[in-house]
Amino acid sequence: MTAGIVGYGVHIPIYRIRVEDIARVWNEDAESIKKGLGIKEKSVPGRDEDAATIAVEAARRAVRHAGIDAHSIGAIYVGSESHPYAVKPTATIVSAALEAGNRLMAADLEFACKAGTAGLQMVMGLIDSGMIKYGMSIGSDTSQGRPGDALEYTASAGGGAFILGREKNEIIADIIKTVSFTSDTPDFWRREGAGFPSHGGRFTGEPGYFRHIVHATKMLFEETGFKNSDFDYAVFHQPNGKFPIGVAAQLGFTDAQIKNGLLTPIIGNTYSGASMIGLAATLDVARPGQKILVTSFGSGAGSDSFAIEVTDNIESKRKNLEKVMDIVNKDRTYIDYSVYLKNRNSIRKT
Amino acid sequence: MWVEAEPPQWSIYTRGQTDMERSSSSLWRKIRSRYNLVGNACENCNTPYFPQRIVCRKCGRKSRMVEKIYSGNGEVYSITKIRTPPDTFRDEAPYYIGIVKLDDGPKVEGHIIENGTEPKIGTRVRIRFRRMYVDGDEGLIYYHYKFEPV
Ligand SMILES: [Zn+2]
Numbered sequence A: 001m002t003a004g005i006v007g008y009g010v011h012i013p014i015y016r017i018r019v020e021d022i023a024r025v026w027n028e029d030a031e032s033i034k035k036g037l038g039i040k041e042k043s044v045p046g047r048d049e050d051a052a053t054i055a056v057e058a059a060r061r062a063v064r065h066a067g068i069d070a071h072s073i074g075a076i077y078v079g080s081e082s083h084p085y086a087v088k089p090t091a092t093i094v095s096a097a098l099e100a101g102n103r104l105m106a107a108d109l110e111f112a113c114k115a116g117t118a119g120l121q122m123v124m125g126l127i128d129s130g131m132i133k134y135g136m137s138i139g140s141d142t143s144q145g146r147p148g149d150a151l152e153y154t155a156s157a158g159g160g161a162f163i164l165g166r167e168k169n170e171i172i173a174d175i176i177k178t179v180s181f182t183s184d185t186p187d188f189w190r191r192e193g194a195g196f197p198s199h200g201g202r203f204t205g206e207p208g209y210f211r212h213i214v215h216a217t218k219m220l221f222e223e224t225g226f227k228n229s230d231f232d233y234a235v236f237h238q239p240n241g242k243f244p245i246g247v248a249a250q251l252g253f254t255d256a257q258i259k260n261g262l263l264t265p266i267i268g269n270t271y272s273g274a275s276m277i278g279l280a281a282t283l284d285v286a287r288p289g290q291k292i293l294v295t296s297f298g299s300g301a302g303s304d305s306f307a308i309e310v311t312d313n314i315e316s317k318r319k320n321l322e323k324v325m326d327i328v329n330k331d332r333t334y335i336d337y338s339v340y341l342k343n344r345n346s347i348r349k350t
Numbered sequence B: 001m002w003v004e005a006e007p008p009q010w011s012i013y014t015r016g017q018t019d020m021e022r023s024s025s026s027l028w029r030k031i032r033s034r035y036n037l038v039g040n041a042c043e044n045c046n047t048p049y050f051p052q053r054i055v056c057r058k059c060g061r062k063s064r065m066v067e068k069i070y071s072g073n074g075e076v077y078s079i080t081k082i083r084t085p086p087d088t089f090r091d092e093a094p095y096y097i098g099i100v101k102l103d104d105g106p107k108v109e110g111h112i113i114e115n116g117t118e119p120k121i122g123t124r125v126r127i128r129f130r131r132m133y134v135d136g137d138e139g140l141i142y143y144h145y146k147f148e149p150v
Helices: A019-025 A030-037 A051-066 A090-098 A115-128 A201-224 A243-250 A255-261 A271-285 A313-320 A324-329 A337-343 B024-035
Strands: A004-011 A015-018 A041-044 A073-079 A105-109 A134-142 A157-165 A173-182 A233-236 A291-295 A302-310 B038-042 B065-069 B074-082 B095-102 B107-112 B124-134 B141-149
Touching (some): A004 A051, A004 A271, A015 A019, A015 A337, A019 A030, A019 A337, A041 A157, A051 A073, A051 A090, A051 A134, A051 A157, A051 A313, A051 B124, A073 A090, A105 A115, A115 A157, A115 A302, A134 A271, A157 A271, A201 A291, A233 A243, A233 A255, A233 A271, A255 A271, A271 A291, A271 A324, B024 B141
Parallel strands (some): A073 A105, A073 A134, A233 A291, B107 B141
Antiparallel strands (some): A004 A157, A004 A173, A015 A041, A134 A157, A173 A302, A291 A302, B038 B065, B074 B095, B124 B141
């Protein structure tokens, strides 16, 4: 395929809440939750942040990393399950904030946690067909878990933006192949107007996450001829710290292959951002010639699997790169449950 | 190089978005200069402006103005901590508003985010994209640049 990654950027809010601070409120045992979910803390958006502001910050970093004129971007897709407006696209807010001009294709996407990688596939098609020179796909969310629900420990905020292009000398990683596995599966949903998502509890794991990721990844193996050991790194969607380790084991990947792209234990599940931030963190450390497998998952349900190979350009392009771990660690600020409620507008001055 | 700032328009920051702001046409005209520091500069004497001016204050009509988008990197020139906010920012107090001396432009006003360290005069800042104000449950969301300590 012609299309490849020419730049990427990530944004994660500075606020964190620890599992202990949530568990205390609900009289639950923090240690067993930390062990059960494989997570120690999650990111929380500031009061003035939402999926659009996170998308913009990630997108601006991606444009700087790519070193391109934002006007040359021909398409912008924003995947999220927490778009600030029900009607009024996030993608147009991003395009204006990038000064990307008006000759532009744009749309918002929604597919639970995989809308960002679905956008990548759309951009690949537009580039390979010659319709655009550069395109951007963003996954960004400020997801919420119902107070007292298990999701409250993991639902966090963050986003990743990828710019694809077709100029050989600009591409830092080739996308060799992508394939998706899709089925109608009622594992997780949110009706219009509902404040929080609902989920099928234990049902979500096997028929949802595991089935789709395993099938998509095996299809990718069959269609490329690659096997697990051909990849230096693997990134799987990470709704918690345990599922990606489990699915990696099922597919025969080692902990060493997935550790660079596994961020959920320290930032939570950033939903549409999760696979993209995992890929970004992996590209941060990858060397020319190395191969990366990425398989996302979105409830509802589907998985997008990608085989990616890093090119020689990656090293020289790092001069304008803000690395994921630097963003994760900078200005990190811990808040307690009451400030967390205030940041989510659950409590207000009267 | 920087020169004298435009007179600050403190109103939107200290009183909140005024009634005038609550119209989508008014917002639409200002979007570019709210999302980015889109100003302009005099072609003759290079004096940078933000917000944009139709003519240069020094050269008048004998020069032409060209659009400039400033990087947003700069230094806090003056700063005020708002403890008694207007109604619209009621739940945000205390927060900071200030004037930032841009590296590549004039002095501009804006909200300054507190990110762990208290911003002071001389603090290095960079531009950020944030929500400024949300008009109730059904109105528009107003996005705006803010500054954040580096
Ligand atoms: Zn002049």
